[in-house]
Amino acid sequence: MGGTGRHVGGGDPDPDPDPVLNFLRWKKNYNRRKNKLRLQRKEQQRPAGVVEREGISLLEKRYPEINPNEIKRFSDFPLSKKTLKGLQEAQYRMVTEIQRQTIGLALQGKDVLGAAKTGSGKTLAFIVPALERLYRQQWTSIDGLGVLIISPTRELAYQTFEVLRKVGKNHDFSAGLIIGGKDLKKEVNKIHYVNMLICTPGRLLQHMDETSYFHASDLQMLILDEADRILDMGFTDTMNAIIENLPKKRQTLLFSATQTKSVKDLARLSLKDPEYVWVHEKAKFSTPATLDQNYVVCGLQQKINMLYSFLRSHLNKKSIVFYASCKEVQYLFRVFCRLRPGIPILALHGKQPQMKRMEVYNNFVRKKSAVLFATDVAARGLDFPAVNWVIQFDCPEDANTYIHRVGRTARYKEGGEALLVLLPSEEGGMVHQLSQRKVPVNKIKINPEKLVDIQKKMQSFLAQDKELKERAQMCFVSYLRSVYLMKNKEVFDVFKLPLAEYAHSLGLAVEPRVRFLQKAQKQLSVNESLEGKSHPEGTGQCEDACSLVSNEEVEERGTHFKEKISTVQRMKGEGRKEEPEEKELPSQVIDKEGDESEELSEEEEVPSINKIPKAESINFLADDDDDFRDLDLLTVKRQNVFGLEAKDLAVLNTSNSELKKKATKTKEAKKILKRKFKVNTKIVFTEDGELVQQWPPVQKSRVDSEEKEDESGGINLDKAKERLQEEDKFDKEVYRKKIKEKHREKRLREKAERRKASRTSEKEGVEAFLDYSGNEEEFDPSTLPDPDKYRGSDQEADLDTEDNDGELEEKNGTRKRSKSSNNAAEESPLRRKKAKLSDEHSFVPLDTGLSLAEDEELVLHLLNSQK
Numbered sequence: 001m002g003g004t005g006r007h008v009g010g011g012d013p014d015p016d017p018d019p020v021l022n023f024l025r026w027k028k029n030y031n032r033r034k035n036k037l038r039l040q041r042k043e044q045q046r047p048a049g050v051v052e053r054e055g056i057s058l059l060e061k062r063y064p065e066i067n068p069n070e071i072k073r074f075s076d077f078p079l080s081k082k083t084l085k086g087l088q089e090a091q092y093r094m095v096t097e098i099q100r101q102t103i104g105l106a107l108q109g110k111d112v113l114g115a116a117k118t119g120s121g122k123t124l125a126f127i128v129p130a131l132e133r134l135y136r137q138q139w140t141s142i143d144g145l146g147v148l149i150i151s152p153t154r155e156l157a158y159q160t161f162e163v164l165r166k167v168g169k170n171h172d173f174s175a176g177l178i179i180g181g182k183d184l185k186k187e188v189n190k191i192h193y194v195n196m197l198i199c200t201p202g203r204l205l206q207h208m209d210e211t212s213y214f215h216a217s218d219l220q221m222l223i224l225d226e227a228d229r230i231l232d233m234g235f236t237d238t239m240n241a242i243i244e245n246l247p248k249k250r251q252t253l254l255f256s257a258t259q260t261k262s263v264k265d266l267a268r269l270s271l272k273d274p275e276y277v278w279v280h281e282k283a284k285f286s287t288p289a290t291l292d293q294n295y296v297v298c299g300l301q302q303k304i305n306m307l308y309s310f311l312r313s314h315l316n317k318k319s320i321v322f323y324a325s326c327k328e329v330q331y332l333f334r335v336f337c338r339l340r341p342g343i344p345i346l347a348l349h350g351k352q353p354q355m356k357r358m359e360v361y362n363n364f365v366r367k368k369s370a371v372l373f374a375t376d377v378a379a380r381g382l383d384f385p386a387v388n389w390v391i392q393f394d395c396p397e398d399a400n401t402y403i404h405r406v407g408r409t410a411r412y413k414e415g416g417e418a419l420l421v422l423l424p425s426e427e428g429g430m431v432h433q434l435s436q437r438k439v440p441v442n443k444i445k446i447n448p449e450k451l452v453d454i455q456k457k458m459q460s461f462l463a464q465d466k467e468l469k470e471r472a473q474m475c476f477v478s479y480l481r482s483v484y485l486m487k488n489k490e491v492f493d494v495f496k497l498p499l500a501e502y503a504h505s506l507g508l509a510v511e512p513r514v515r516f517l518q519k520a521q522k523q524l525s526v527n528e529s530l531e532g533k534s535h536p537e538g539t540g541q542c543e544d545a546c547s548l549v550s551n552e553e554v555e556e557r558g559t560h561f562k563e564k565i566s567t568v569q570r571m572k573g574e575g576r577k578e579e580p581e582e583k584e585l586p587s588q589v590i591d592k593e594g595d596e597s598e599e600l601s602e603e604e605e606v607p608s609i610n611k612i613p614k615a616e617s618i619n620f621l622a623d624d625d626d627d628f629r630d631l632d633l634l635t636v637k638r639q640n641v642f643g644l645e646a647k648d649l650a651v652l653n654t655s656n657s658e659l660k661k662k663a664t665k666t667k668e669a670k671k672i673l674k675r676k677f678k679v680n681t682k683i684v685f686t687e688d689g690e691l692v693q694q695w696p697p698v699q700k701s702r703v704d705s706e707e708k709e710d711e712s713g714g715i716n717l718d719k720a721k722e723r724l725q726e727e728d729k730f731d732k733e734v735y736r737k738k739i740k741e742k743h744r745e746k747r748l749r750e751k752a753e754r755r756k757a758s759r760t761s762e763k764e765g766v767e768a769f770l771d772y773s774g775n776e777e778e779f780d781p782s783t784l785p786d787p788d789k790y791r792g793s794d795q796e797a798d799l800d801t802e803d804n805d806g807e808l809e810e811k812n813g814t815r816k817r818s819k820s821s822n823n824a825a826e827e828s829p830l831r832r833k834k835a836k837l838s839d840e841h842s843f844v845p846l847d848t849g850l851s852l853a854e855d856e857e858l859v860l861h862l863l864n865s866q867k
């Protein structure tokens with residue numbers, strides 16, 4: 001047997017073949033192959049459903065044996081062929097740590113609370129078990145909603161939807177994306193077919209409330225992505241309401257890069273005996289190892305210069321710049337587009353319409369080098385490929401926000417760099433927080449020689465463009481409000497900020513007045529005097545902030561409010577909260593912001609500056625753009641004083657602030673009058689070289705004597721009244737003349753019409769006559785049209801214009817008659833007939849067919865008969 005075995009394995013020609021043994025061996029192999037084929041054929045004949053069910057039960061049998069430590073690839077998990085194929089096609093083979101540790105638990109049907117660093121692959125960690133869950137249940141479209149995935153932002157929901165589409169494409173389930181800013185009606189029609197729904201909380205609850213056939217009674221799995229962010233955005237009540245609408249018997253997965261207390265509260269509410277998987281709990285750092293993190297300390301007034309200088313020196317990189325508020329993004333995006341740093345600039349924030357947001361998102365994904373100005377709407381979960389730099393222009397609210405922001409770079413084994421810009425007042429507190437959260441940041445310094453000063457340029461932009469200036473003012477207020485509303489007063493103290501310098505750095509000549517800040521300051525001083533400074537900083541101020549800034553204003557802040565929002569809402573007794581980005585998008589804004597485009601083309605969308613009622617005191621009431629809404633918080637002390645230097649302005653400001661007396665409008669008007677300002681005039685030349693004053697419009701009623709106006713300054717009311725009355729008279733006279741002229745024109749028009757009508761009838765008469773005159777011998781001169789009649793009409797025509805006649809001549813073809821009224825009257829009917837007959841040869845001399853003498857006789861006869 002040993003020798004035989006050797007021969008079989010070796011495959012060398014047997015030196016001493018035993019034919020019987022050979023035959024037996026061949027027969028054995030043959031039978032084995034035959035049986036295998038028979039079985040395969042049998043398998044193929046069985047219904048696919050049965051085979052699938054058997055496959056599923058085989059997979060399920062392997063679930064209890066899943067050992068995360070042995071798993072390296074997705075194929076090591078007992079996954080369906082369809083899912084594995086999808087993963088393979090999307091180039092996902094090796095599992096990441098969070099996937100290795102959570103997929104098995106989720107397949108076993110456990111509730112999971114998973115946390116792992118940014119960019120570590122949490123999305124697949126919940127998408128794979130979700131697909132498998134429905135596959136196991138043999139879910140079909142008629143079964144309705146099986147999996148619900150809730151994301152905090154629309155972009156993240158969209159991104160998750162795309163991953164699901166990619167990985168689940170071999171399955172037969174239907175998937176839907178339900179986010180705010182889209183057509184609700186269209187969603188209503190489709191929602192009941194959807195098996196896997198990805199949505200934002202506000203919109204989901206809206207469907208739960210309003211869409212009659214939307215129900216989640218058979219829901220198998222609930223997934224909360226970036227759950228802490230959902231709660232931070234003030235969706236606690238919404239989430240509670242959603243969870244109440246879901247069946248109790250379901251599996252729940254909850255994922256985030258950071259875990260807060262509120263998440264644990266939510267987990268207690270929505271998860272049953274969950275498995276906590278905190279992959280990097282024991283890691284040295286809570287940010288990716290491939291991320292290089294630095295911070296600079298920079299004065300508020302230098303931040304924009306610094307950013308510009310940074311971008312100029314990183315033209316071939318892909319960067320994201322995070323700001324605290326939408327209005328900062330809007331303003332600085334516009335300004336930087338005008339400054340043309342040499343790199344495409346994009347802006348993403350919650351005030352853009354959804355389509356625009358998608359467009360920007362996709363654009364930035366595609367770009368190799370670009371800079372994205374964004375609010376924290378882009379801070380979580382978004383997976384932009386190959387981002388080199390994350391710059392935090394404004395200090396993040398806390399270490400968690402910091403971690404999510406920097407997580408937009410250095411994703412899945414890639415490298416990346418992060419730069420945090422801190423004010424001197426923010427440095428201590430923030431750096432301490434970061435070190436506590438195991439975030440390694442190095443301090444670096446700005447090279448002052450490399451700093452480009454763009455302040456003057458910005459000032460000139462603002463001097464030319466009122467709308468931009470308003471945006472600068474809104475940016476100013478918005479930033480201050482964001483700082484004011486921050487909870488951690490160790491880091492954020494709005495009263496320490498150099499306001500005037502900040503305003504100048506935005507290009508503003510004068511710092512706008514911020515009412516809420518003034519009120520807060522007052523309140524603070526009252527509190528201090530009452531309590532003898534016993535009030536601990538940080539708590540009292542925040543509460544004041546909540547009461548001083550309306551809820552709407554809070555939402556405009558976009559992202560940073562956390563519990564404060566909930567406090568305000570609870571205080572106001574609101575049941576639940578809509579998604580902030582939806583609230584921030586009134587239709588008008590959608591139109592306006594929808595045009596906000598990538599680079600340098602945004603100038604077209606500049607709204608009319610006529611909207612501004614006054615320069616002295618800007619008070620935007622019901623403006624189209626909700627950007628203008630919060631300007632009621634703001635009053636500009638003085639405008640257009642760019643001639644002044646910053647130093648002078650500072651002196652001016654201090655002296656102004658020292659002046660406690662409130663100047664009335666009358667006083668200010670008087671002051672202006674004393675200065676004897678003259679209105680600018682615009683004079684143009686006509687083609688004849690005459691001078692015409694275009695602006696201000698010249699008073700037509702003015703007589704020379706009035707030029708000698710009272711030069712003593714001020715307005716003489718009596719004189720002004722007289723002048724107005726005179727102007728009124730003059731206008732009335734002009735009006736009367738205009739009406740007269742109109743009537744005359746009307747009369748002439750009617751006459752012309754009448755004349756035309758009579759000529760037509762004349763033509764008809766001629767033709768009738770010609771038709772009739774078949775026989776010259778039977779010619780009856782009495783049938784001739786009355787020549788007086790012609791004359792009359794022609795006389796009228798003569799009163800009008802000669803051109804008119806010429807026109808009629810050509811049009812009617814009655815050339816001879818119209819050339820000269822007399823000729824027309826004298827022309828013989830016979831000639832007319834000939835003329836008609838020889839229409840095409842109208843310039844050929846007419847031949848009556850009679851002799852010359854006979855012709856003359858006929859003419860004389862006709863003339864006599866006319867007389």
Ligand SMILES: Nc1ncnc2c1ncn2[C@@H]1O[C@H](COP(=O)(O)OP(=O)(O)OP(=O)(O)O)[C@@H](O)[C@H]1O
Nearest residue numbers: 094095096118119120121122123257381383407412
């Ligand atoms: N197993 C894998 N193999 C290869 N690439 C992967 C794998 N898992 C995830 N990725 C890639 O890693 C990147 C980050 O994944 P993902 O967006 O899921 O991270 P995340 O943990 O959700 O990040 P964040 O906390 O920022 O939301 C994505 O580009 C994804 O395609």
